[in-house]
Amino acid sequence: MSDKAKMKIGIYWAASCGGCDVVTTHINEKILDLIEVADIVFWPCAMDFKYDDLRQMADGEMDVCLFNGAIRNSDHEELAELIRKKSKVLIAFGSCACFGGIPGLSNVTTAEESIRRAYLEEPTTLNPEKVLPRLEVRAPEGDLTLPRIWDTVHTLKQVVDVDYFVPGCPPTAELTGSAVDAIISGKLPPAGSVIAGNKALCDECDKVKKNEMRMIEFKAPWETEIDPEQCLMEQGIVCSGPATRSGCGAQCTKVNMPCRGCFGPPDGVEDQGAALLGAIASVVSPPAGKSIDDVFSGLRDPLGLFYRFSLADSMLRRTKISK
Amino acid sequence: MSEFEPKIVAFLCNWCSYAAADSAGTSRKAYPANIRVIRVMCSGRVEPDFILKAFKEGADGVLICGCHPGDCHYLEGNYKTERRAALLHTLLDQFGIEPERFRLEWISASEGERFVTVMAEMVEKIKSIGPMRLELKAVN
Numbered sequence: 001m002s003d004k005a006k007m008k009i010g011i012y013w014a015a016s017c018g019g020c021d022v023v024t025t026h027i028n029e030k031i032l033d034l035i036e037v038a039d040i041v042f043w044p045c046a047m048d049f050k051y052d053d054l055r056q057m058a059d060g061e062m063d064v065c066l067f068n069g070a071i072r073n074s075d076h077e078e079l080a081e082l083i084r085k086k087s088k089v090l091i092a093f094g095s096c097a098c099f100g101g102i103p104g105l106s107n108v109t110t111a112e113e114s115i116r117r118a119y120l121e122e123p124t125t126l127n128p129e130k131v132l133p134r135l136e137v138r139a140p141e142g143d144l145t146l147p148r149i150w151d152t153v154h155t156l157k158q159v160v161d162v163d164y165f166v167p168g169c170p171p172t173a174e175l176t177g178s179a180v181d182a183i184i185s186g187k188l189p190p191a192g193s194v195i196a197g198n199k200a201l202c203d204e205c206d207k208v209k210k211n212e213m214r215m216i217e218f219k220a221p222w223e224t225e226i227d228p229e230q231c232l233m234e235q236g237i238v239c240s241g242p243a244t245r246s247g248c249g250a251q252c253t254k255v256n257m258p259c260r261g262c263f264g265p266p267d268g269v270e271d272q273g274a275a276l277l278g279a280i281a282s283v284v285s286p287p288a289g290k291s292i293d294d295v296f297s298g299l300r301d302p303l304g305l306f307y308r309f310s311l312a313d314s315m316l317r318r319t320k321i322s323k
Numbered sequence: 324m325s326e327f328e329p330k331i332v333a334f335l336c337n338w339c340s341y342a343a344a345d346s347a348g349t350s351r352k353a354y355p356a357n358i359r360v361i362r363v364m365c366s367g368r369v370e371p372d373f374i375l376k377a378f379k380e381g382a383d384g385v386l387i388c389g390c391h392p393g394d395c396h397y398l399e400g401n402y403k404t405e406r407r408a409a410l411l412h413t414l415l416d417q418f419g420i421e422p423e424r425f426r427l428e429w430i431s432a433s434e435g436e437r438f439v440t441v442m443a444e445m446v447e448k449i450k451s452i453g454p455m456r457l458e459l460k461a462v463n
């Protein structure tokens with residue numbers, strides 16, 4: 001194939017841990033197929049690219065950009081808008097870009113509190129002079145600025161239009177591979193599609209229900225000896241399977257760890273946490289002598305559990321800020 | 324400043340609580356205009372995200388009313404509602420939404436009077452807590 005016909009691909013990260021960038025290299029030999037037909041024209045995490053490289057591109061010059069990470073400061077927002085302009089197809093890659101992911105959990109607090117916690121209160125932080133980041137600093141060489149951090153973490157879609165979603169924390173190598181295949185072959189699914197399964201995770205989990213889904217108390221996975229055959233929910237371990245999109249191959253429940261919901265809600269479910277709450281409420285049955293509230297009091301931090309990956313994308317998006 | 328007039332969404336099950344509202348109406352008992360009634364077949368039909376959505380769309384308070392335990396037309400719908408409501412209260416609290424903004428009540432078809440009392444109480448309660456003011460889009 002001549003160089004001229006080669007596709008142009010970008011990979012970008014915003015508020016993310018870097019895991020999504022790593023997984024793009026886990027597609028193994030497929031990466032050779034990819035670079036056969038495509039040039040990577042922007043990937044700041046792995047190669048030396050500057051924002052100006054992006055600014056100089058024509059609008060729509062990148063065929064596809066895989067965007068990972070949530071949007072939580074002014075720099076993320078600016079780059080998301082710029083990348084949207086420069087890409088024909090924009091893919092929200094990974095749970096943070098799709099639903100806010102783990103960074104989205106900071107929607108239970110505010111920017112100010114997060115900064116105070118990280119710079120002043122963290123037991124592992126040594127900051128005797130109590131230095132805090134400042135938005136602007138005057139240095140002899142010129143004025144330096146930092147992006148402004150927001151109170152509320154956003155998903156990519158809340159900021160710009162998104163064409164496809166590849167969920168997962170990180171997306172599996174298989175799903176990344178099928179997204180890459182679709183890009184290479186030009187056979188992309190209908191716009192707006194989520195590249196994963198569309199049922200609930202329970203559908204692909206092979207654990208069996210032995211007691212007609214009755215939950216009499218809540219336990220952490222390490223507080224009980226797990227029967228590897230039985231549904232974890234029946235064993236008192238909250239599992240997000242009923243409220244989570246299939247497509248990962250049930251990789252957590254396979255090793256007896258409950259699903260935490262990183263694939264987000266399945267088709268037709270708007271609020272993953274509310275769906276999980278509903279699922280749990282319908283299976284809890286207090287043993288004799290105990291009330292519903294007794295049983296629920298054993299459930300630690302329902303918000304953090306039900307919305308582990310999707311708080312920023314939930315109905316309420318964040319906790320109420322009292323002003 | 325004019326007095327705060329809360330918006331309150333009340334989900335009423337068709338067989339008991341809606342009938343109670345009806346009988347309150349036919350016996351000409353007045354209840355505050357702050358209540359927006361949504362008729363559902365059973366309180367068990369009210370999924371947790373209906374409540375979150377009501378708050379998101381601007382409700383200052385939400386009520387679910389259904390048949391008394393044992394009386395649900397579909398046998399167990401209201402038991403499910405009760406379990407959901409218990410967990411929802413904890414969740415709403417974590418979201419910073421005062422638990423009083425969400426209330427579950429059993430009101431039978433013959434309790435038109437009680438229906439009016441519960442509605443009036445709820446309006447008073449929400450007036451005393453104040454408007455909801457969710458900041459869903461807080462940037463910076």
Ligand code: SF4
Nearest residue numbers: 202205231232239241
């Ligand atoms: S609840 Fe979890 S363990 Fe049970 S079937 Fe669903 S995914 Fe499997």
Ligand code: SF4
Nearest residue numbers: 248252259260261262
């Ligand atoms: S089992 Fe759940 S948490 Fe684990 S990878 Fe699959 S969707 Fe994510």
Ligand code: FES
Nearest residue numbers: 336365389390395
């Ligand atoms: S029909 Fe009234 S609560 Fe089920």
